[in-house]
Amino acid sequence: MTRPFRTVLPSDALDETDRAIINALQDGFPLTPRPYDDAGAALGITGADLIARLGRLRDIGAITRFGPFFDAAEMGGAFCLCAMAVPPDQFDAVMTQVNAHPEVAHNYERTHALNMWFVLATDSPDGIDRTARAIENETGLRVMQFPKLEEYFIGFRVRA
Amino acid sequence: MTPDAPVLDLVDRRIVQATQAGLPLVEAPYAAVAADLGLTEAEVIARLGALQDRGAIRRIAVAPNHYALGMTANGMSVWDVADDRVPALGARIGALPFVTHCYRRPRALPAWPYNLFAMLHGGSRAEVEEKRAQVAAILGDACRGADILYSTRILKKTGLRLRED
Missing domain, CATH: 3.30.70.920 (Lrp/AsnC effector binding domain/regulation of amino acid metabolism (RAM) domain)
Structure with a gap:
């Protein structure tokens, strides 16, 4: 993935319709033969316009992805948020070791003694422990696991 | 979930693999996925719907880039x-x-x-x-x-x- 995550788009990069698309299409997309036509109709645009706008929003990095969101646990796998307290002088070396695991989906540096937070996504539940132990063995640092116990509604709205 | 039954069958897995990078931006995206996999459009739609009903697909949606949208x-x-x-x-x-x-x-x-x-x-x-x-x-x-x-x-x-x- 080479999208420019840390670039802020100019305020005029999105028009009102683009914002309406981002808001509406976070909630779902039709499973119909012409879904862009159907989703576009609800937004007052044609399917062809919706396709063109989605392609542009992706190309400029306003959206990172458009498609099915899979639940790893429901598919027989697992997700787990993990954290490590990495000594600053080892940070880059540990980051390289952690990121080398394909099971590491996201990894963020954060302002805390626990300064490295990453999500493990594995296609079997025991893959979480196995990967966490492998990282502990490689780095000599403890990997703390914070699996989700309950999830509350997810939403994000841009100013429409 | 029964431990012995595969959660996704082979056809489901192929559909997941074909769409995990994103849904094709073409007029009939499910037909396009079906053509790549040698399935019918109706079968792809039915299987995606079943995966969604079971919660294996949470939803088909856009993922906004918060940072790019000014949420820095x-x-x-x-x-x-x-x-x-x-x-x-x-x-x-x-x-x-x-x-x-x-x-x-x-x-x-x-x-x-x-x-x-x-x-x-x-x-x-x-x-x-x-x-x-x-x-x-x-x-x-x-x-x-x-x-x-x-x-x-x-x-x-x-x-x-x-x-x-």
């Missing part, structure tokens, strides 16, 4: 909330429009007393702190401690990938 301050707010009050309060926090992800997670005592995690996004840290104060007001005396961890660097970001074996 991103804080993981964490809260130590009385266990018996987490479900009701978590639902209220999760419903706030500026909270993208809200989860109950285990504590790791003594170092980590927090059991409610809420991602807060804003145009600046001051804006995030304002939102954090709104969360604190809702939690009230159910909250015994709190912290916020700002992200200072994205070290890696990829989507979920199924192994192709």
Whole structure:
């Protein structure tokens, strides 16, 4: 993935319709033969316009992805948020070791003694422990696991 | 979920693999996926619908890039909330429009007393702190401690990938 995550788009990069698309299409997309036509109709645009706008929003990095969101646990796998307290002088070396695991989906540096937070996504539940132990063995640092116990509604709205 | 039954059959897995990078941006995207896999459009739609009904697909949707959209301050707010009050309060926090992800997670005592995690996004840290104060007001005396961890660097970001074996 080479999208420019840390670039802020100019305020005029999105028009009102683009914002309406981002808001509406976070909630779902039709499973119909012409879904862009159907989703576009609800937004007052044609399917062809919706396709063109989605392609542009992706190309400029306003959206990172458009498609099915899979639940790893429901598919027989697992997700787990993990954290490590990495000594600053080892940070880059540990980051390289952690990121080398394909099971590491996201990894963020954060302002805390626990300064490295990453999500493990594995296609079997025991893959979480196995990967966490492998990282502990490689780095000599403890990997703390914070699996989700309950999830509350997810939403994000841009100013429409 | 029965432990012995495969959660996804082989055809499901092929559909997942064909769409995990994104849905084709063409007039008939499910027909396009079907053509690649030697299936019919109706079968792809039916299987995606079944996966969605079972919760294996949460939804077909866009993932906004918060940072690009001006939400440059991103804080993981964490809260130590009385266990018996987490479900009701978590639902209220999760419903706030500026909270993208809200989860109950285990504590790791003594170092980590927090059991409610809420991602807060804003145009600046001051804006995030304002939102954090709104969360604190809702939690009230159910909250015994709190912290916020700002992200200072994205070290890696990829989507979920199924192994192709």
